[in-house]
Amino acid sequence: MSWANSWLIAITGYAILLAWPISTLVLVWFAVRYNGTHRAKVINKAVAGGDGRPQHFWVIVPALNEEAVVANTVNAALRLRGPAGTLARVLVVDDGSDDRTPEVLSAIDHPRLSVMRRELPNARQGKGEALNAAYRFISERTAEAGVSPERVVIGIIDGDGQGSENILVEVSRLMRDTKVGAVQVQVRIRNRNKLLGAVQDLEFGAIVDACQNLRDVLDTVGLGGNGQFSRLSTLQALGSAPWSSCLVEDLELGLRMHLGGVSIRYTSRSSVTQQAVVDVRRLTRQRTRWAQGNMQCAQYLMRLFSSRRIARTALAEMLHYLLSPWANAMVTVAIIVMGASGTAGLLIGHPVPFLPTWAVLAESGAIWIAVTTFPGLLWAVVHRNKRGDEGLSRMLVAALAYPAFLVLGLAATYRALGRQASGRQSWAKTERLVEEPILQPVAA
Template sequence: MSGWLILVAGYAIMLSWPISTVALVTIGVRYVASRRQDLVARSLQHGDGTPEHFWIIVPALNEEVVVGNTVKAALGLSGPGHTLARVLVVDDGSDDRTPEVLAAIDHPRLHVMRRDLPNARKGKGEALNAAYRYIAEQTALAGVSPDKVVLGIIDGDGQGSRNILLEVSRMLRDTAIGAVQVQVRIRNRNKLLGAVQDLEFGSIVNACQSLRDMLDTVGLGGNGQFTRLSALLALGDAPWSACLVEDLELGLRMHLSGVGIRYTSRAAVTQQAVVDVRRLTRQRTRWAQGNLQCARYLRQLVTSKRIGWTSLAEVLHYLLSPWANALVTVALAGTVAAGSVALAVGHPLSLIGSWLVLGQSAAVWLIVTWFPGFVWALLHRFRLRDETLPRLLVAALAYPAFLLLGLVATYRAIARQATGRQAWAKTERLAEEEIPTPALALAA
């Protein structure tokens, strides 16, 4: 009897994934129609906090093939009343042609901060902190209220949509909101790995963030995060830490301090996909290890009076689900392996009494594994309409392998954290067609 209970529990765990996928899709679709109207209605209840000054920070370490386009795209962004953003590039000790590429962009709204060793190359968090302190100093010297100053983070390969500052300003009209995360999309999705990553960001992450927005638990990403200077000042001299996912930790610290964070899919930052399996595994291992490092906030989250139980459950799910998935996968794989060996030697287990039962279980597992990817592909096509359905369905077919890669990254992250390894090689960038520098007439 206990064997059947274990089997039923195993099927329940597997089926929870497609069921939760359908629920997330439903939330994602309904959110677009309802939540947005609610936010607009509430936006001025706490006063008008519309930003008046924008800084785009671009952390750069050996970004020669992409940083030129990133800076030019950022210089072309404008906010309410045609307010133009200043761009601050933090050259964190680059030893390629990054300094020469930046020097060739002659624009009055571009400032380059060069960090040389031994201060350079101590992580993205330290580079962002240096930029933050510079902007805070310039803001104080100009006599500008930090409530009206917004710092946006766009990575070296990132490019913001034309409306990004307008949308961020709309979200920040509510003075109770201290940060906004915009949607992330993939530009080079002509290859399969890029298409799968765009399926992930464009559908899955978007739906998850929409749910978190409803629960007031939005997480900040490393690319496309916008924060009020006043919210960062409340966190001290170094709001970003040395954590491998400094963006996730900053979001947790803001939630614990009572700062509101919103998410919008009406504006986006595009970035390059990692199209090499080895490098992609390395990137996801770093993300998983950073997630593990943020587990030290669990006690504060559980005891915080600022976070409700529903919101707390979502945060805990976000932090703990990768590790639960890794353990469940090992348990299910071990059960299938043990059942196969037992059948081969003529001593079947009570759970898997015949090859037919094993085949039926494998069929269920395959259906459950592939079903969510196809749902996300249909949602991607319905919402964004910038990819063909056949390409999205191919990406959906590859999605289970992509998840398997994520599990490998999780196991590697545990090993790295246990052995104290923190160093990382930089993600490789791909060359793109050069875009023109914005006209100096826009510099006023």
């Protein structure tokens, strides 16, 4: 290897080494300074004086073999109240379940609960198609009742999801601004008593929360699969099938809304909780699906570049989000090349300039370990200060495990590249854990 190539690899390594902790420091500073509830004074005035507050709420629960959790999810959704006691109607889409999900649902007798049973061959064509069927059902009911679609909000709560008591009130507050077409609430992990659950809550409760708050400022908030709320009129503007067959149909929906000039807000004042995936193999499978879905959304890059509705700063953030799986893959290759070239040089007696001795190699490894551990420790402190529902020592332990969590994510990225290249799209469902039952609310 030439000296020029050796120094190029060294410079690349140092750039990679410094980029992550520096970007983390900036994001942590923002997370500490920004309370996540207001974008700007002009937006606050629009919220305070707007007349777009919704009057009707529907909560869609997509269910495929959710016998372990669907009763709790439905009962929790039926308890949700909006402003002035407005009650949500719940629509469960049973997407061809072959476990006891139909029996569990039939045992819930409540006037505000509707169950849509989809049978094969129409069933099991992806979460997006199940949501589209529910959306069309709600559109028909809304038209029959003579209600304006602008006053109707559709929320998505996954089969294992449970919304906080104030979730409809907070969504309604933000949607008083008529420019707001959708709201994404914070996502938290319920079963964080185990290490993998705690690490995932560190991710959602601190890191993702800070990123979404930054996007809220830039008006680039992304929709998540759980805890998204959209005006019916906003969805209708996207046609009869707002959700696609993309593996991350929520991300694609958010991109289509932004391209259409729709404003999406994020709030951490309310939240939806979900179960952590506490098995490494299943967690890798989940993250592979997410990474592959991001790759599929790369088809929107040219439309984002050419859009006149998206500011340059907002465009930069969107591109970062869409390109991150590809960037992660390339960074991993660079790290492997650096380590392999340095080690090989020492073994054959021709060390490269940036790793002249085994001692320097060991020091470099120690620095890399410190750098990869540092961001997680910062986020543990942020999580403790902002959430306050977990001890600092527990979050610090989760932070120490965070680098391994990132390695798992890199492995998932490469699996996603392979699946995307081979055209594989099918996925096994994420298994749920049985929880203590939630009592059914009194009919009202």
